[in-house]
Amino acid sequence: MKTKKDTIINNSKNEYQEFLFGPAHPGSGNFSVKIKLGGEKVVLAKSDPGYLHRGFEKLMEYRNIWQNAALSDRICVFEPLAWNLLFAEAIEKLAEIDIPEKAKYVRVILIELSRIQSHLIWFGAFSSASGFDTGFKIALGYRDYILDIFSIITGGRVYPTGFICPGGLRRDLPAKIEDKILKVLDKVNEAIFYFEKEDPVFKSRTENIGVLKIDDAIRLGATGQVLRASGFLQDIRKDDPYEIYKKIDFNIPVLKQGDAYSRFKLGILEVKESIKIIKQLLDKIPNGDFLNKNIKIGMPFILPKNEAYVRNETARGEGAIYIKGDGTINPYRVKIKGPSFLHLIPVLEFLLKEAEIADIPIIYWSLNGCPADMDR
Amino acid sequence: MEGLISKIKSKFGAEILKKEKNQIWMKINNKDLINICNFLKENGFDFFSCLSAIDILENNIIELVYHLWSQEKKTILNIKTEISREKPEINSISKIYTASQIHEREIHELFGVNFLGNSDLSELFLEDWSGPAPFLKDFDWREYVREKFYNKENENEKGYYN
Numbered sequence: 001m002k003t004k005k006d007t008i009i010n011n012s013k014n015e016y017q018e019f020l021f022g023p024a025h026p027g028s029g030n031f032s033v034k035i036k037l038g039g040e041k042v043v044l045a046k047s048d049p050g051y052l053h054r055g056f057e058k059l060m061e062y063r064n065i066w067q068n069a070a071l072s073d074r075i076c077v078f079e080p081l082a083w084n085l086l087f088a089e090a091i092e093k094l095a096e097i098d099i100p101e102k103a104k105y106v107r108v109i110l111i112e113l114s115r116i117q118s119h120l121i122w123f124g125a126f127s128s129a130s131g132f133d134t135g136f137k138i139a140l141g142y143r144d145y146i147l148d149i150f151s152i153i154t155g156g157r158v159y160p161t162g163f164i165c166p167g168g169l170r171r172d173l174p175a176k177i178e179d180k181i182l183k184v185l186d187k188v189n190e191a192i193f194y195f196e197k198e199d200p201v202f203k204s205r206t207e208n209i210g211v212l213k214i215d216d217a218i219r220l221g222a223t224g225q226v227l228r229a230s231g232f233l234q235d236i237r238k239d240d241p242y243e244i245y246k247k248i249d250f251n252i253p254v255l256k257q258g259d260a261y262s263r264f265k266l267g268i269l270e271v272k273e274s275i276k277i278i279k280q281l282l283d284k285i286p287n288g289d290f291l292n293k294n295i296k297i298g299m300p301f302i303l304p305k306n307e308a309y310v311r312n313e314t315a316r317g318e319g320a321i322y323i324k325g326d327g328t329i330n331p332y333r334v335k336i337k338g339p340s341f342l343h344l345i346p347v348l349e350f351l352l353k354e355a356e357i358a359d360i361p362i363i364y365w366s367l368n369g370c371p372a373d374m375d376r
Numbered sequence: 377m378e379g380l381i382s383k384i385k386s387k388f389g390a391e392i393l394k395k396e397k398n399q400i401w402m403k404i405n406n407k408d409l410i411n412i413c414n415f416l417k418e419n420g421f422d423f424f425s426c427l428s429a430i431d432i433l434e435n436n437i438i439e440l441v442y443h444l445w446s447q448e449k450k451t452i453l454n455i456k457t458e459i460s461r462e463k464p465e466i467n468s469i470s471k472i473y474t475a476s477q478i479h480e481r482e483i484h485e486l487f488g489v490n491f492l493g494n495s496d497l498s499e500l501f502l503e504d505w506s507g508p509a510p511f512l513k514d515f516d517w518r519e520y521v522r523e524k525f526y527n528k529e530n531e532n533e534k535g536y537y538n
Contacts, residue, residue: 050502053442058510062472220475309454320443346475346478
């Protein structure tokens with residue numbers, strides 16, 4: 001029987017070809033990688049970001065916090081709520097605003113739902129990249145149940161338009177939403193049931209592909225599930241808890257292999273933990289205010305001469321915002337660090353070296369990258 | 377953690393600006409950056425989290441903030457340093473923290489800071505950009521776009537000049 005190694009065309013004549021993976025490739029998103037091939041092996045890969053560079057950091061210097069809260073949605077298309085929360089936390093830390101207990105609970109529930117739907121898009125895209133088209137349809141179909149919940153709570157299916165705002169939340173929770181969320185969680189469990197099934201084809205396409213060793217992961221700046229799939233336990237929700245994560249009982253799944261398959265498996269385990277977190281919180285949401293009483297939404301808010309740095313565990317890894325105020329209503333400087341900035345540039349370039357041409361989409365999607373949060 | 381901070385203070389003359397929950401802000405001389413980073417990496421700060429640059433026009437400086445994370449000490453260290461705006465140059469720490477290479481490349485493109493010793497400072501987001509560093513405070517993008525892309529004589533584009 002021919003092994004996989006025998007079927008690869010080797011580059012005996014030392015001839016090289018160059019081509020682009022993306023930006024118009026359906027498997028890449030708005031992002032491209034310049035690839036140099038020798039035979040069927042990648043000799044050199046260079047990420048070429050910038051197709052979604054909208055200059056948010058500069059735009060935010062011209063806008064007040066309410067405009068920026070709505071703008072912060074667009075940093076990452078796959079999980080706008082996570083960036084909503086990060087921006088709100090940055091302003092709260094900068095101006096020392098307290099938020100009511102109820103807002104903290106609702107924020108965590110929304111963020112975990114957002115993590116689940118973000119992982120579902122990822123499962124879908126990953127399945128599609130590995131030739132398993134049914135997976136794409138299952139994932140995006142079930143994701144829509146969560147979007148319905150977002151639509152009821154925030155008013156927007158994908159973009160909440162600054163629902164999580166500095167000082168708390170824009171609106172109160174609608175009545176009896178807890179039951180609806182529980183029903184949606186049952187639906188998510190159904191989706192997980194499909195993705196948990198061992199598919200021999202999917203497994204053979206992803207196992208031992210794109211192996212990232214723990215030392216390389218740390219060195220190249222990997223965070224989130226890319227780092228945890230390589231065997232390093234790190235989660236900002238546990239290490240540097242924000243909101244009410246300190247009070248919640250949940251585990252951080254870690255896998256050792258560091259290949260594309262284990263990154264995918266870890267995603268499934270993370271969704272299960274998120275379901276656990278939401279179920280714990282649903283019947284404990286306290287009554288009371290959802291917004292700090294001193295905050296008036298839409299009114300100009302003067303930012304103090306101060307600076308703050310906040311980090312959160314987004315679905316893709318470590319997201320962070322540095323903000324500096326100068327005593328005016330607009331921030332003086334905002335720096336946004338998206339997790340994909342490191343995953344899609346240094347980590348991807350490293351993993352693609354020596355990879356086979358057919359494995360490029362698998363490696364790319366196993367990193368759960370988002371070109372939007374990389375380019376900003 | 378306290379012992380480490382006092383060591384940095386006595387060894388490199390760092391100034392502690394503020395202490396928050398799990399975060400310490402300090403200010404250092406830009407000449408000590410490499411030594412401090414080497415010292416911190418040996419003492420548990422093995423994660424490079426982020427690099428921020430702030431253009432401060434009134435003092436004629438560019439401020440750089442290096443955010444380092446220690447998994448062992450569960451602490452973020454924000455190290456601030458200043459470089460002059462006229463000659464924005466600083467030693468690269470990419471040999472100590474590999475992850476900082478890409479951050480430095482971004483800051484080089486958007487703020488025009490030259491990181492000495494960085495292996496690759498080629499263009500990242502911008503393509504064929506010939507203008508000044510776009511994230512500097514004195515770069516007026518509205519003015520730049522008007523001059524570069526619009527025509528005052530054109531009836532349809534007159535509105536941009538009001």
